[in-house]
Amino acid sequence: MSANISHHIPPEIMAAYAAGSLPHAFSLVVATHVSMCEDCRAELAAQETVGGVVLETLDSAEVSAGLKADVLSMLDDPVPPEPAPAKRSGVYPGPVMEALKGKPPRWKALGGGVKQCVLTGEGGSVSRLLWIPPGKPVPDHGHNGLELTLVLQGGFSDETGHFEVGDVEVATDDLDHVPTADPGAPCICLAATDAPLKFNSFLPRLLQPLFGI
Amino acid sequence: MTDKTPTDGFSEQTVWMLAIRDQRDKAAFGKLFDHYAPRLKGFIIRAGAPRAQAEDVVQDVMLTVWRKAHLFDPTRAQVSSWIYQIARNRQIDVIRKEARPMPEALKAEDEGDMEPDAGQVMALEQETDQLRAALDKLAPAQREMIERAYLGELSHSEIREATGLPLGTIKSRIRLGLERLRHELKDLRQE
Ligand SMILES: [Zn+2]
Numbered sequence: 001m002s003a004n005i006s007h008h009i010p011p012e013i014m015a016a017y018a019a020g021s022l023p024h025a026f027s028l029v030v031a032t033h034v035s036m037c038e039d040c041r042a043e044l045a046a047q048e049t050v051g052g053v054v055l056e057t058l059d060s061a062e063v064s065a066g067l068k069a070d071v072l073s074m075l076d077d078p079v080p081p082e083p084a085p086a087k088r089s090g091v092y093p094g095p096v097m098e099a100l101k102g103k104p105p106r107w108k109a110l111g112g113g114v115k116q117c118v119l120t121g122e123g124g125s126v127s128r129l130l131w132i133p134p135g136k137p138v139p140d141h142g143h144n145g146l147e148l149t150l151v152l153q154g155g156f157s158d159e160t161g162h163f164e165v166g167d168v169e170v171a172t173d174d175l176d177h178v179p180t181a182d183p184g185a186p187c188i189c190l191a192a193t194d195a196p197l198k199f200n201s202f203l204p205r206l207l208q209p210l211f212g213i
Numbered sequence: 214m215t216d217k218t219p220t221d222g223f224s225e226q227t228v229w230m231l232a233i234r235d236q237r238d239k240a241a242f243g244k245l246f247d248h249y250a251p252r253l254k255g256f257i258i259r260a261g262a263p264r265a266q267a268e269d270v271v272q273d274v275m276l277t278v279w280r281k282a283h284l285f286d287p288t289r290a291q292v293s294s295w296i297y298q299i300a301r302n303r304q305i306d307v308i309r310k311e312a313r314p315m316p317e318a319l320k321a322e323d324e325g326d327m328e329p330d331a332g333q334v335m336a337l338e339q340e341t342d343q344l345r346a347a348l349d350k351l352a353p354a355q356r357e358m359i360e361r362a363y364l365g366e367l368s369h370s371e372i373r374e375a376t377g378l379p380l381g382t383i384k385s386r387i388r389l390g391l392e393r394l395r396h397e398l399k400d401l402r403q404e
Contacts, residue, residue: 011380012373019365020301020313027314034316038391041316045289046384051301051363052294053345058360060251061258067268068246071275075239079280085315094317146369 005166009033009040011047013148013170018047025125025192029148029168031095032190035088036166091153091165091188096129105129114138119190127192132156132181145194147171149179154187156180222335226292231329234282246275249296260304260364270307274300284318288333288390291341301365319394333390340383347379 009017009030016022017030034040086097092105099119107115113133120127132138134154148168155164158177163169171177181187220228226248232241250271257267277299285295305313348359358375361367367375 010373012369015362015372016367016369018298018301019363019367020305021365021367022369024311024314031314031316038388038395041319042384042388042391043380044316045294045387046380048294048298049291049341049344049383049387050348050359050380051297052291053341053348054360054363055249055252055256055297055300056293057345057348058252058259059255061255061267063250063254063268063271067250067272068243071246071272072239072243074272074276075242075279085318088317095314098314 004164005037005039007161007163007167007169008037009043009168010170011043014040014043015047015050018044018051023125023194025120025127026146026148026194028095028099028120028127029150029190029192032093032152033150033166033168035093035095093152096152096190099127107131110139112136112139125192125194127190130187130189130191132179132187132189134181134186135183137178137180145173146192147194148192150190152188152190154185155182156187156189157182220331222331223287224292224338227287227334227338230282230285230292230295231287233279234285237282242279245278245292249278250275253296253300256300256364257304259360260366262304262308266307270300270303273303277303286390286394287329288337288393289387291337293341297363304365319391319398330390330393333386333393337383337386337390340386344380344383 013022013026013030017027022030030040030044034044086094086100086102088094089097089104092100096119100117105117107117107129110116110130113136115131117129117131118126119129129152130138130149132154138156148170149163150168151163151165153165155162155167156179157163158169158179160169160171160177163179169179220231223231226245229238229241229245229248232238233245253271253274254267257270258264262270274296278296281299285292290298302313302315305311348356351359355375358367362372362375
């Protein structure tokens with residue numbers, strides 16, 4: 001399943017995800033990549049092991065006298081039903097389907113044949129699906145901070161390398177890159193940025209407020 | 214539901230948790246509560262929850278441990294890391310009012326418990342003990358940074374500068390547990 005993945009989530013980003021300090025949109029990319037990658041599932045569990053050791057060894061605080069009896073008295077209470085997590089559908093793993101609320105993506109044209117579907121915009125970070133026609137570039141863009149791009153279908157190349165299904169590209173603000181989709185099938189990516197993308201060409205910049213990029 | 218699994222050599226936390234998972238043992242839950250509730254409360258306060266809210270979170274986390282016990286798999290996670298993960302989710306819920314996106318679960322709820330591989334469980338416990346010993350040897354300032362990282366107080370770029378713990382062996386140990394689980398799930402699905 002994950003035999004061909006060669007670009008993974010870096011340990012410090014996995015640690016931030018495990019600790020809950022990673023902004024929401026990046027957490028979505030991490031959860032989606034882990035759903036596709038056995039190696040990073042193990043990396044996440046290793047990070048959680050450190051978290052468990054910290055929990056085990058940190059100074060404890062006395063709990064009030066009645067808390068245990070309260071909890072014990074609730075063990076047989078009926079459990080409120082939880083909605084089942086969304087299931088993988090086509091190229092979209094469970095966490096993406098969850099963000100899509102179980103529905104297919106609603107694409108909006110971005111120019112140059114590229115389409116996007118914004119998924120989440122909480123906490124100053126934005127996640128979106130990008131659909132790039134075969135052989136076409138994503139509009140030239142820079143970003144103010146971290147950008148994670150995970151390939152769900154097809155593949156793309158840019159100045160830093162070649163990315164296929166399951167691969168995640170980690171870009172920081174010093175990278176002004178032009179990802180270009182492989183020929184063949186359209187490339188579908190899940191991308192997260194922690195600030196609005198700045199498109200470098202004139203027209204897309206004008207469109208930014210319209211498309212919420 | 215499996216019969217009582219042989220637990221010779223397992224840590225008492227693992228023994229309690231397996232009794233909760235396989236026998237719905239309330240006495241074992243009481244012991245687990247006595248061990249983890251004060252630790253959780255200390256952890257939750259350090260991680261920034263108001264004191265008044267801390268016990269509500271402890272209560273929610275411990276109830277989740279009881280209700281989701283069937284998902285506990287000692288070949289992939291220590292009790293402490295499993296509870297850590299539940300506590301982080303609950304705190305993100307309470308503090309940030311958002312749900313942390315979660316990876317697809319490997320084990321479907323209806324697939325039942327599997328006999329844990331005792332050798333794998335003990336090997337993972339040993340790796341964790343070694344990790345704990347390594348943390349104990351750190352200089353206080355470094356130790357403090359690790360704590361802050363896993364309490365959720367540092368950004369990923371701060372973590373990159375602060376930590377770099379050697380997690381290679383523990384990761385390959387967990388990887389073995391995952392591979393075994395994949396095989397068993399495949400067998401189950403073919404039956
Ligand atoms: Zn990976």
